[in-house]
Amino acid sequence: MRMYDLIAKKRNGEALTKEEIEYLISAYVAGEVPDYQMSAFLMAVYFRGMTEEETLAMTMAVAHSGDTVDLSGIEGIKVDKHSTGGVGDKTTMIIAPIVAACGVKVAKMSGRGLGHTGGTIDKLESIPGFETSLSKEEFFATVNKAGLSVIGQSGNMTPADKKMYALRDVTATVDSIPLIAVSIMGKKLAAGSDCILLDVKTGSGAFMKTVDDSIALAKEMVTIGENAGKSTVALITDMDIPLGNYIGNSLEVIEAVNTLKGNGPADLTEVCINLAGNMLFLAKKGTLEECKAMAKARMEDGSALEAFGKMVEAQHGDASYVFDTEKFEKAAFSYDVKAERDGFITHMNTEGCGIASAMLGAGRETKESTIDYAAGIILHAKVGDEVKKGDCLATLYANKEELFAAAAKRYTESVTISDTKAKEEPLIFARVSKDGVERF
Ligand code: URA
Numbered sequence: 001m002r003m004y005d006l007i008a009k010k011r012n013g014e015a016l017t018k019e020e021i022e023y024l025i026s027a028y029v030a031g032e033v034p035d036y037q038m039s040a041f042l043m044a045v046y047f048r049g050m051t052e053e054e055t056l057a058m059t060m061a062v063a064h065s066g067d068t069v070d071l072s073g074i075e076g077i078k079v080d081k082h083s084t085g086g087v088g089d090k091t092t093m094i095i096a097p098i099v100a101a102c103g104v105k106v107a108k109m110s111g112r113g114l115g116h117t118g119g120t121i122d123k124l125e126s127i128p129g130f131e132t133s134l135s136k137e138e139f140f141a142t143v144n145k146a147g148l149s150v151i152g153q154s155g156n157m158t159p160a161d162k163k164m165y166a167l168r169d170v171t172a173t174v175d176s177i178p179l180i181a182v183s184i185m186g187k188k189l190a191a192g193s194d195c196i197l198l199d200v201k202t203g204s205g206a207f208m209k210t211v212d213d214s215i216a217l218a219k220e221m222v223t224i225g226e227n228a229g230k231s232t233v234a235l236i237t238d239m240d241i242p243l244g245n246y247i248g249n250s251l252e253v254i255e256a257v258n259t260l261k262g263n264g265p266a267d268l269t270e271v272c273i274n275l276a277g278n279m280l281f282l283a284k285k286g287t288l289e290e291c292k293a294m295a296k297a298r299m300e301d302g303s304a305l306e307a308f309g310k311m312v313e314a315q316h317g318d319a320s321y322v323f324d325t326e327k328f329e330k331a332a333f334s335y336d337v338k339a340e341r342d343g344f345i346t347h348m349n350t351e352g353c354g355i356a357s358a359m360l361g362a363g364r365e366t367k368e369s370t371i372d373y374a375a376g377i378i379l380h381a382k383v384g385d386e387v388k389k390g391d392c393l394a395t396l397y398a399n400k401e402e403l404f405a406a407a408a409k410r411y412t413e414s415v416t417i418s419d420t421k422a423k424e425e426p427l428i429f430a431r432v433s434k435d436g437v438e439r440f
Contacts, residue, residue, distance in 0.1 A: 001019075001020060001023045003024065003027070003033050003037045003041070004037070006020055006023075006024055006041065007037060007040050007041050007044060010041060010044035010045060010048055011040075011044045011048070013048045015050070015051045015053065015054055016054055016057075017057075018053070018057040021054060021057040021058050021061055022057065022061050024038075024041065025058065025061035025062060025065055025160050026061070026065070028160065028163065028164070029065050029066075029159050029160050029163065035167055038163075038164065038167055039167055039171045039173075042164065042167065042168060042171060042173040042176075042179065043171065043173055045173075045176060045178060045179060046173045046176045046179070049177075049178055050178040052223055052227070054178075055178050055181060055182060055220065055223075055224055056223075056224055056227045056228065058178075058182045058186075059181070059182045059185045059186050059189060059224050059228070060189065060228065061160065062158055062160045062161050062164075062182055062183070062186030062187075062190075063158065063185075063186045063187075063189035063190040064190070065158055065159050065160035065161070065186075066156040066157050066158055066159040066160075066190070067154055067156045067157050067190070068157070068189075068190045068192060069107075069109075069136075069157075069190065069191050069192035070192060071107050071140075071192040071193060071194075073140050074105055074107055074140055074143050074144060075105070075144070076103075076104065076105050077104060077105070077194050077195065077283045077284070078104075078105045078106070078107050078143075078192070078193040078194050078195075079099060079104055079105075079106060079193055079194070079195045079196075079197065079279045079280075079282055079283050080106070080107075080108060080188060080191055080193035080195070080196050080197070081095065081096070081106075081108065081196070081197045081198075081199065081275065081279060082184060082187075082188055082196065082197075082198050082199065083198075083199040083201065084184070084198075084199065084200050084201045084206060084207050084208070084217075085117040085201060085206070085207065086117060086201045086205045086206055086239035086242075086243060086350065086354075087116060087117060087118070087205045087239070087242040087243070087247055087350050087351070087353055087354035087357070088118075088242035088243040088244045088245075088246065088247045088252065088268075089117070089118065089201070089239075089243050090118075090120075090123060090243070090244065090246075090252040090253070090255060090256045090259075090268070091199065091243070091268075091271060091272055091275055092108065092110060092120045092150060093120065093123065093124070093150075093252070093253065093256035093308065094256050094259050094260055094264075094268070094272045094276075094304075095272050095275045095276040095279065095295075096108060096148045096150060096308075096311075097147075097148060097260060097304045097305065097307040097308035097311065098260075098272070098276040098295050098298050098299060098304040098307075099148070099276055099279045099280060099283075099295075100146065100147030100148035100304075100307040100311075101147070101298040101303040101304040101306070101307045102276075102280055102285060102294050102295065102298055103147070103285075104147075104279065104280060104283040104285065105143050105144075105147060105148065106143070106147070106148040106149070106150075106279075107139065107140075107143045107148075107149055107191075107192075107193065108148070108149070108150045108151075108191075109150075109151055109152065109153045109154075109157075109187075109191050110124075110132075110150050110151075110152065110153075111152070111153065112152070112364070113358075113363050113364060113371070115354075115355075115358070115363070115364075116205070116351045116352075116354030116355045116357075116358060116363065117205075117354060117363075118247070118248075118249065118252065118354075118357075118362070118363065120150060121150075121151075121152045122249050122371055122373075123249045123250075123252045123253055123256075124150060124253070124315075124317075125249075125373075126249040126250035126253055126328070126373035126374075127250075127253060127312055127317040127318065127321050127322070128317065128318045128321065129316050129317045129318050130312060130315055130316065130317030130318075131315045131316045131317070132150070132151050132152045132315070133151065133152055134149070134151050134315065139151055141314070142311065142314040142315060145310065145314050146307060146310035146311040146313075146314045147307050147310070147311075148307060148311050149311060149314070149315065150311070150315075151315075153187070157187070157190050157191075158186050158187050158190050160186070161182075161183050161186050161187060164179075164183070165183060175207070177213070177216055177217050177220055178220060180207070180217060181217060181220040181221045181224055182224075184198075184221060185221050185224040185225060185228075188225070188230075189225075189228055189230070193230070194230060194231070195230060195231040195232070195279075195282035195283060196225050196230050196231070196232045196233075196282075197232075197233055197234075197235070197275060197278050197279045197282060198218060198221055198222070198225075198232065198233070198234035198235070199234075199235055199237055199275055200214045200215075200217055200218045200221075200234050200235070200236050200237070200432075201214070201237055201238075201239035202214035202236050202237070202238065202239060202240070202429060203238055203239040203240025203241070203350060204239070204240050204347075204348070204349050204350045204351055205239040205240065205241075205242065205349075205350025205351050205353070205354060206239035206240075206350075211236060211429045211430065214236045214429070214430075215236060215429075215430055215432060215437055218234035218236060218430070218432040218437075219234075219432055219437065221234060222234050222432050222433060222434060223434075226434045231282050232282075232433075232434075233278050233281070233282055233431065233432070233433045234431070234432040234433075235274060235275060235278060235428055235430070235431055235432075236428065236429040236430040236431075236432070237271055237274075237275075237427060237428050237429070238267075238271075238425060238426070238427050238428070238429065239350055240347075240348070240350060240383075240425065241267075241348050241350060241382055241383050242348065242350050242353050242354070242379065242382075243267060243268055243271065244259070244264065244265050244267065244268035245265050245378060245379045245380075245382075246376065246377075246378055246379075247353065247354065247357040247362065247376050247377045247378075247379070248357055248360070248362040248373075248374070248375055248376015248377060248397065249362060249371065249373040249374075249375075249376065250328040250329070250373045250374055250376075251362075251374075251376040251377075251378065251397070252376075253321075253322075253325070253328070254325040254328060255268070256308075257305065257308070257322055257325050258325075259272060259299075260299060260304050260305040260308060261299075261302075261305055262299050262300055267427055269299075270427055270428075271427055271428065272295075273292050273295050273296055273299075274292065274428055276291075276292075276295035277291040277292030277294075277295050278291070278431070279291075280294060280295060305322070305323075308322055309322045309323060328374070329373070329374050330374055330397070331372070331374040331375055331376075331397035331398055331399050332398075332399045332401075333397070333398055333399065333400075333401045333404070334395050334396065334397050335395070335396045335398075335404040335408060336392045336394075336395050336396075337392070337393045337394045337395075337396060337408050337411050337412055338389075338390050338391065338392060338393065339381075339387040339388065339389055339390060339391045339392075339393050339417060340389065340412065340417070341389050341417055342387070342388050342389050342417075343386070343387065343417040343418055343419055344384070344385070344386050344387075344417065344418060344419070344420065344421040344422065345381055345382060345383050345384065345385050345387065345393075345415060345416065345417055345422075346383065346416050346417070346418040346420075346421070346422040347383065347415075347416040347422065348382065348383055348414055348415055348416070349413075349414040349415075349416075350414075351414075352410055352411070352413060352414030353377065353379075353411060353414050353415075355410055356377065356396070356407045356408075356410040356411040356414065357375070357376050357377050357407075359403060359406055359407040359410060360372070360375040360376060360377070360396055360397065360398040360403050360404075360407045361375035361398055361399065361400070361403065362375040362376040362377075372398070372399055374397060374399060375397055375398050375399065376396075376397055377394050377395070377396055377397070377411065378394060378395045378397070379393070379394045380392050380393060380394055380395070381393050381394075383422060384421065384422065384424060386421075387417060393411075393412075393415060394411060396408060396411065426440055428440055
């Protein structure tokens with residue numbers, strides 16, 4: 001097989017066979033196909049797309065390009081969840097314990113933050129002692145003991161995705177729906193769970209800026225998951241506004257704990273009950289309505305918080321922080337961002353809010369940057385709220401006072417205040433399953 005012929009075939013709009021796709025992925029990982037040929041192929045996919053068969057073949061090839069996880073050592077149905085990422089998205093720390101408290105195992109691999117988005121692994125590591133790099137035996141033992149475990153991805157999983165993603169990043173081929181679907185689902189299939197819930201974010205802080213694009217991506221991923229024999233559902237959820245009120249690593253753990261105690265903000269609580277309910281539904285725990293009620297009950301009776309504490313303890317973290325969040329070290333300095341006029345908040349550039357938080361030290365510029373766990377933002381007003389000139393819109397936290405000026409400017413620029421109240425948008429726009437798309 002010649003890579004040149006495969007590029008030409010895709011350029012001409014033809015579909016590649018499973019064997020051709022398997023060849024191009026394995027030859028690329030082995031270093032036999034150079035980056036310039038792979039770049040040309042990815043650009044051809046960008047313009048020509050891929051068929052359902054090609055997308056499945058490429059996802060399977062990516063999933064098997066490195067180590068895969070065999071979760072058969074853990075009893076029962078294992079459910080995974082993936083979020084396409086956003087600002088203030090601390091849902092994993094809430095829904096994984098809820099689902100575990102309902103008797104469904106969660107063995108999850110999560111990522112670190114980069115750019116304007118946070119990552120669950122960084123957030124969990126703000127709990128003193130918490131280990132996100134466990135041996136396979138410890139990972140399984142934690143899931144069996146606590147019902148859940150969240151760790152970082154092992155070094156040699158999906159090397160094809162790592163290489164292709166780096167290439168896509170510099171060749172303007174990231175925002176291709178089939179390539180995003182292959183990348184996400186390749187990692188999910190390698191991680192070994194039986195069912196997958198996808199949280200596809202939409203809006204100014206998300207990869208996909210429109211609901212229609214988010215639904216198209218969700219359909220593609222659900223089709224791949226189902227064709228690979230995994231029950232898969234996607235929810236399209238709002239990321240036009242940061243989720244919840246806290247942005248930053250330990251701040252998000254604190255808000256997750258408050259939500260697990262039933263004292264979380266309404267938007268975060270609603271999204272989490274829907275996500276957890278759908279995970280339980282995939283695990284066949286009842287009808288969707290029964291599953292949502294079950295999720296709510298486990299928050300209310302404290303068993304979800306207990307499950308979170310058990311996981312923290314099993315992963316060598318100091319669980320007393322979970323039960324007393326006052327123990328988290330606070331940032332040395334704070335700064336209030338004030339409203340510059342009277343009016344209603346009509347828009348928040350969520351990516352801008354995430355960048356402001358990263359500028360305070362909560363995020364990374366590059367993979368090598370270190371992060372400040374205590375840095376971040378607490379929002380006091382969001383879209384729909386009426387404010388008066390001088391009201392506090394948000395409090396910024398940092399350990400270096402000199403970071404406030406630029407971050408406050410960025411935050412202020414990200415919030416639009418107008419004379420008339422904006423139309424309220426739903427938190428959940430659609431649910432995509434093998435049975436079709438349900439819009440809300
Ligand atoms: N997230 C991924 O894991 N891959 C993509 O291609 C885009 C978002």
